[in-house]
Amino acid sequence: MSINAKHLATFILGAAAGVAAHKYLQTEEGEKLLEDLKNKANDLKAEAEGAIDKAPEYFDELKTKGSEALKTNFPDAESFLKDLYAKFTNKPGTEGTGTTDPIPDPIS
Structure with a gap:
């Protein structure tokens, strides 16, 4: 890999930006900026x-409310999905006689 003028110019501009940032952060205003950034990061x-602590409760509530909303708005959805699943898995006693590979059972 050869170094051409474009790469060299990019390196020099990056180094100059680093020096300028270092000089700025040594001023009183720069130190105040760093302190503000640290406070925001801690917040x-x-x-x-x-949010991590509340996530399990949130997802349990979402599951319950989503299930209730689905049952309220689409009362036949559960039987439709069971029939559809049975059709694709070709379980005995169901209509679907295709030669597709069975879909594995979902994780409970």
Whole structure:
């Protein structure tokens, strides 16, 4: 891999930007910016940890409400999905006589 003028110019501009950022962060205003960034990062970390703790409860509630909404709005959905699943798995006593490979049972 050869180094051409374009790569060299990119490296020099990157180094200059790094030096400028370092000089800026040494000023009082730069230190204040760093402190603000640290505080925001800590707030986001705490919020993410709280969301992780609440996730199981949220998904249980979503599952319950989603199931209730499905049963309320589409009362025949459960039987339709069971029939459709039986058709594709070619279980005895069902209509589907195709030669497709059976679909594995879903994880409970």
